[in-house]
Amino acid sequence: MPIGPARMPIMDHLGELRRRLTIIVVSLLTVAVIVYFATPTLIDLMIDQIKEAMRGGDLYVLTALGGFTIRFKVAMFFSMIICTPIIIWEIMAFILPALKPKERKWVVPTVAALVALFFIGMIFCYYVIQPAAFGWLLDQSFEFAQNMADAEDYLNIYMLLEIGFGIAFELPLVIFYLSILHIVPYKTFRAQWRYIYVGLMVLSAVVTPDASPVTMLLMFAALIGLYEIALAIARNVIVARDGKQALKWSREDYENAELDKL
Known part of the structure; x- marks a missing residue:
């Protein structure tokens, strides 16, 4: 993707920023529309690590609009994951003109490292954190109440944990x-x-x-x-x-x- 010149008027910088944000938003929405149709399978994958903690393995949707809302959120979540390389590259490409020529050689390795660390954080969360977190949380009410697995609540926590660990890494x-x-x-x-x-x-x-x-x-x-x-x-x-x-x-x-x- 093209890199802008190092020196530009402020309005040109804002135009460059708008162009790169547009690329990110269009990429996210396009992928989300495609992914939306695969969300039932993706949700099964998401809860696979926490089924034991759920003690039933079934999610419940409690409102009429809930199903669409959940599928849209999950589609956007996986769209963000798929588009992570594009998002990171567009951000780095916007910053790149401000770097010295000898510092620019670090850009490609940096983008690769950022993408790799983000996915490592999410994988670590999926296999290590999710079972432990949901197991502990659900055990808190085990002795006095029966948990109903509200799909929106569970998946919101799941997605926030994944994003949090991806960014933290x-x-x-x-x-x-x-x-x-x-x-x-x-x-x-x-x-x-x-x-x-x-x-x-x-x-x-x-x-x-x-x-x-x-x-x-x-x-x-x-x-x-x-x-x-x-x-x-x-x-x-x-x-x-x-x-x-x-x-x-x-x-x-x-x-x-x-x-x-x-």
Whole structure:
């Protein structure tokens, strides 16, 4: 897809933004219309991991409009998943002109990593989080009430969890770039780990929609692991590119070093 020039008047930038948003919206709606007809099969796939927790395996629609509403939401959810590469690429392509020529070489690997991490987060949620989260939530009323599996309620929680984990798993890439571009010095990430861990705990509580401590703790553990992996990779890149002393550099130090190389 074409990339706009680096310098444009503000109205041209807004026109470029509108064009890329239009591509995203049209792609989402087109795919959603196609996917709508396959939603019954997709819903069966969605609840496959939580059937045991449901103890009956059947979903109930409680309103006349409920069936259409649910199928539309599910169609849009899977449309977003299918169009994820397009969405990420259009966002990156809008930002690309602002990058320096040598920074542009990172765009394609970055898009690939963003897409991969998003899907890894959703797969992790599907196989690990969904059974544990729904199992814990439904057990809370097991001793005094019988759960009726309201399809809209269950699928809303399911989709929010999947999207939340998909987005949360982008964290390593953010940490990686903040480190290697020295926007936040690597040493700062290492020295302030206690505060960062608390921040990750708060993020886990905000992103998880079901208010379940089980879900929150599982996400917290996953984010810590991803954070440490991202820092380890960033450290290797910084040392290999600029030397061990660069682990303490600020953004200004990095830019001065780049000027010295010219």
